[in-house]
Every structure is written in structure tokens, then in C-alpha cells.
Amino acid sequence: MPQIEGTNRYQLQMLSLDQLIAEDHLVRVIEAFIDYLPLEQMGFVIKGKSQEGRPAYRADILLKLYLYGYQNRIRSSRRLEMECTRNVELWWLLNQQVPCYKTIANFRKDNPKALKKTFRQFNVLCKDWSLFEGATIAVDGSKFKAQNSKKNNYNAKKIKRHLDYIDSKTAEYFQQLNQIDQQEQTKEDRQVIKDKWDLLNQRRKKYEHLEKVLEKISQDGELQISTSDPDARALPLHMGIVDVGYNVQSAVDAANKMIIDYEVTNKKDTYALSHIAGRSKDLLGVDQLDVLADKGYHNGFEIKACAHQHITTYVSPRDTSVKAKHRAYRKDQFTYNPAQDSFVCPEFQVLKSNGNWYKKNVGKNRKPYRVKVYKLPFHICNACPVKLLCAGKANLNNSKGRTIERSEYEDYIKANKDRVNRNKDYYRRRQAIVEHPFGTIKRNWGFDYTLLKTKEKVTAEFALIFLSYNLRRAMSVLGALEIIRRLKKLFFAFFLFSDYLVHHARLLSIPNSHTSGNNRRMV
Numbered sequence: 139m140p141q142i143e144g145t146n147r148y149q150l151q152m153l154s155l156d157q158l159i160a161e162d163h164l165v166r167v168i169e170a171f172i173d174y175l176p177l178e179q180m181g182f183v184i185k186g187k188s189q190e191g192r193p194a195y196r197a198d199i200l201l202k203l204y205l206y207g208y209q210n211r212i213r214s215s216r217r218l219e220m221e222c223t224r225n226v227e228l229w230w231l232l233n234q235q236v237p238c239y240k241t242i243a244n245f246r247k248d249n250p251k252a253l254k255k256t257f258r259q260f261n262v263l264c265k266d267w268s269l270f271e272g273a274t275i276a277v278d279g280s281k282f283k284a285q286n287s288k289k290n291n292y293n294a295k296k297i298k299r300h301l302d303y304i305d306s307k308t309a310e311y312f313q314q315l316n317q318i319d320q321q322e323q324t325k326e327d328r329q330v331i332k333d334k335w336d337l338l339n340q341r342r343k344k345y346e347h348l349e350k351v352l353e354k355i356s357q358d359g360e361l362q363i364s365t366s367d368p369d370a371r372a373l374p375l376h377m378g379i380v381d382v383g384y385n386v387q388s389a390v391d392a393a394n395k396m397i398i399d400y401e402v403t404n405k406k407d408t409y410a411l412s413h414i415a416g417r418s419k420d421l422l423g424v425d426q427l428d429v430l431a432d433k434g435y436h437n438g439f440e441i442k443a444c445a446h447q448h449i450t451t452y453v454s455p456r457d458t459s460v461k462a463k464h465r466a467y468r469k470d471q472f473t474y475n476p477a478q479d480s481f482v483c484p485e486f487q488v489l490k491s492n493g494n495w496y497k498k499n500v501g502k503n504r505k506p507y508r509v510k511v512y513k514l515p516f517h518i519c520n521a522c523p524v525k526l527l528c529a530g531k532a533n534l535n536n537s538k539g540r541t542i543e544r545s546e547y548e549d550y551i552k553a554n555k556d557r558v559n560r561n562k563d564y565y566r567r568r569q570a571i572v573e574h575p576f577g578t579i580k581r582n583w584g585f586d587y588t589l590l591k592t593k594e595k596v597t598a599e600f601a602l603i604f605l606s607y608n609l610r611r612a613m614s615v616l617g618a619l620e621i622i623r624r625l626k627k628l629f630f631a632f633f634l635f636s637d638y639l640v641h642h643a644r645l646l647s648i649p650n651s652h653t654s655g656n657n658r659r660m661v
Contacts, residue, residue, distance in 0.1 A: 271393030284370035438547025
């Protein structure tokens with residue numbers, strides 16, 4: 139029976155690299171995009187290059203390599219170097235150049251701001267190509283593990299636990315030394331205990347130093363220290379599981395699930411909404427914007443800040459009622475009367491305030507806010523037939539009536555809750571919009587941890603990750619050939635405009651500012 143035979147590997151063939159790459163291949167899109175960028179104006183640098191010795195690699199070569207690597211789930215600089223030696227697609231893209239892994243790693247580490255600008259520059263193109271709807275965005279955060287283990291992350295409680303253990307072991311070794319002296323044991327036994335003692339003293343100095351540093355930074359609200367990556371923090375993941383890492387906030391447009399903006403943080407979602415939503419609104423250049431977010435972002439301060447920026451929030455409301463009370467007598471069953479600034483309870487009694495504002499959350503690691511307290515006199519509550527269900531036994535025993543607090547953000551919180559309840563189908567779009575990028579990046583690509591350290595460098599890493607994601611989405615929507623055509627059109631339009639400026643500069647006999655391809659004006 140005949141079988142398929144392959145090509146003779148010893149046979150010489152007339153073949154070019156360009157013949158091996160399809161017209162709509164990813165590498166052609168990457169080349170068209172990188173060649174369009176004004177890399178020098180964006181601030182890309184190659185540190186360590188000199189006029190003597192071997193010349194440095196160009197910035198566009200290394201940027202193309204990284205963008206290809208992240209598109210193909212390759213982030214390690216050593217693996218990227220290896221791919222340069224064996225990958226035909228990279229032979230075509232890099233003209234068969236093979237940078238050293240150190241050069242590759244340093245490029246990503248040394249250009250955090252320029253990489254963020256690259257992500258922004260592609261989003262400018264997406265906006266011009268109408269890939270952003272600009273009416274609805276969804277915001278969410280996702281946790282990524284940092285290059286810092288849990289044992290190298292400390293808080294005050296953990297440091298105290300270590301110091302207490304050292305104190306107990308020191309006392310134990312001191313007792314053993316006394317026993318050795320009384321029993322006249324060998325010098326070797328004494329030396330073993332003394333070595334352990336010295337080791338404990340070294341560890342004590344380490345934890346005492348960490349304790350002093352933590353006391354100093356606690357004045358700025360920092361409650362943790364990470365010794366490997368100083369910006370990483372212990373954050374809750376799910377079901378009580380805590381890991382050291384970063385919380386990456388992203389704003390995703392509803393039309394094509396493309397990331398408009400992002401921010402790398404080391405805090406919870408609580409106070410992140412207005413900042414990321416406001417920046418997204420500015421980048422989109424719109425007058426009004428709807429933002430969808432989950433319960434973790436529900437915060438009166440943030441909802442008010444969004445409203446002042448003409449951003450309409452649809453944030454899943456929290457249930458602030460006291461669970462211990464009977465459902466019929468929780469706070470949401472009391473009716474507020476804005477004209478009289480009072481509450482009416484389910485038994486039709488009126489709770490009034492003295493008009494004073496009181497601060498809450500003062501001294502905690504949260505933003506303080508003001509509340510008014512509304513209450514009934516004790517004799518009215520005590521005579522009520524449902525006093526135990528409403529006021530509670532503790533209040534009655536202390537001769538107090540039922541009290542209700544109303545914060546300064548209550549109007550904004552209620553308006554947000556009413557919007558969500560009226561538009562439940564609209565709010566349900568949130569998960570389908572914002573979970574798509576993180577699902578792709580963490581599940582399909584396996585990027586659930588960072589390779590770099592410090593917030594600035596991690597921000598650069600996510601610029602590459604999110605740029606790769608957006609580029610993939612744009613190819614899915616427009617097609618590779620259409621993106622290449624549009625980029626080349628912009629590329630040649632620039633040179634036609636540059637020639638026009640040069641011609642008129644000569645006519646007017648003034649110095650021209652014609653620039654090379656890598657000095658093109660940013661969009």
C-alpha cells in the first residue's frame with residue numbers, strides 16, 4: 139500500500155522566508171503595528187549600548203519579539219532566546235537576529251513607561267477604528283501572584299509571633315546551658331547550644347528591624363512588608379485563601395470586550411472604581427459613561443465620585459441590614475421622609491435626628507464618612523408590642539430605643555440600587571463583558587502570576603499582556619489583512635505629509651523637522 143513520503147532534507151531548494159509566512163499571519167500584523175510606532179518619541183531605550191564594541195539591538199526588534207512571545211504564551215527571556223534560534227516565524231519577524239536572554243530581559247525591565255504608551259497607542263487606533271463603543275464599560279479586578287512567597291510577607295501579628303517564639307527558645311537554651319554547667323558536660327555540648335543561641339540572636343535582629351520598618355510605614359497606612367517584592371501585598375483570593383500578589387483593575391468596553399485601561403494595585407477593590415472609570419471616560423473622550431461593577435466596588439464615596447464625573451454606576455448593592463434583627467424590622471423597612479429629615483418605622487412611629495453629623499471609620503484603614511443618627515425615645519420603644527424584634531433586648535436593657543444611621547452618601551447609594559433593580563438584565567452583562575479578558579489571560583494563556591517585581595515593572599508586564607489580548611480581539615473583529623491595510627495606509631500617509639512639510643520648509647527657507655521612521659509623531 140503506497141504511503142506519503144516527505145521532502146528529502148538533503149535536497150537544495152530555492153526558498154525565501156517570506157514564502158513560509160501566510161499573508162494574514164500574526165507576525166505580519168505585529169510588524170505593521172511596530173513599524174508604525176514612533177518608538178524614539180515614546181521613550182524606548184536600550185541601556186548599556188556604547189559607541190565601541192558590538193552595536194545594540196534596535197528597540198523595534200525586541201518589542202516585536204516580546205509581542206510575539208506574549209501572543210504565543212512565551213514570557214521567559216531564556217525561552218524567547220531559544221525560540222529565536224528555531225522558530226521560522228521569528229526568523230522572518232526579526233530577520234534571523236538572536237538577542238541574548240539578558241538583553242531581552244533588560245528591555246522589558248528598563249522600559250515600563252514606554253510599554254504602557256504602546257498599549258495606549260494601540261487603543262488610540264482601536265478608538266479611531268470604532269472598536270470601542272464608548273457607552274458602557276465593566277470594571278473588575280483580578281489577583282495575580284507576585285514573585286514573593288507568603289513566608290516573606292509580614293504584618294505586626296506575624297512578626298510578634300516570631301519574636302515570641304525566639305524568646306521562648308532563648309529561655310530554653312539558657313536553661314540547657316545552666317544544666318550543662320551543673321553537670322559538667324563536654325565543651326562540645328555547650329558549643330552546640332551556643333551556636334543555636336547565636337542563630338536565634340541573628341533572627342531576632344532581623345525581626346526587630348522589620349518591626350521598626352513596619353512601625354514607620356504604618357503611619358502612611360501600610361500594614362504589611364514584603365521582602366522579595368516590596369510592592370506586593372497579601373490579598374484575599376476566595377474562600378478565605380490569601381496569597382501575596384497584585385490586584386489588577388481593568389475597564390473593558392462592552393462592544394468587543396476590549397480593555398480600555400488598567401491599573402496595577404496592591405489593595406482591595408473598595409476604592410478603585412471612580413479612578414479607573416474616570417480615566418476610561420477621558421481616554422474614550424465621551425461626555426457620559428455607564429459603568430458596571432460587582433459588589434466589591436459598592437462604596438458611597440466612590441459612587442458619589444463617579445456621579446460628579448458624569449459616570450452612571452450600576453454597582454451590585456450590599457445588604458447593610460443587621461442580620462440579627464427580624465426581617466420585617468431591618469433598616470430597609472423604614473421609610474425616609476426627606477422633607478422632614480426623619481424615618482417612619484413599620485409601626486408608624488417617627489424617628490428624628492438632632493441634626494448633627496458624626497464621623498465613622500475614623501482611625502481605621504478606610505476613608506471616614508459622616509452619618510446622622512435617628513432614634514426613638516426609650517419610653518415609646520419600651521411600650522411597643524414588637525420591641526424585642528425591632529429594638530432588641532440589649533438596647534432595651536440599656537434604656538435605649540431603636541436607632542438608625544443615615545450616611546452622607548445615602549442618596550447616591552439609593553439611586554444606584556434603584557438603577558440596578560430596574561435594569562437587572564443590563565447589569566447581568568457585566569460578567570460576560572469583564573470576565574472575558576481575565577478568563578482568556580489566566581485560563582487559556584496561563585498568565586496567573588507576574589515575572590517582574592515592583593508595581594512599576596509589573597505595570598509594564600501587563601501592558602504587554604493586555605496589548606496582546608487587544609490585538610487578538612482586533613484581529614478577530616477586523617481580520618489580519620484589514621488591520622495590516624489600515625496600518626500601512628497610516629504609515630504612508632505620514633510620509634506623504636512629511637514630504638509636504640519638507641517641500642514648504644525649503645520654499646520658506648526655514649529649517650525643517652523631517653524625522654526618520656522611528657521618530658514619527660504619536661497619534
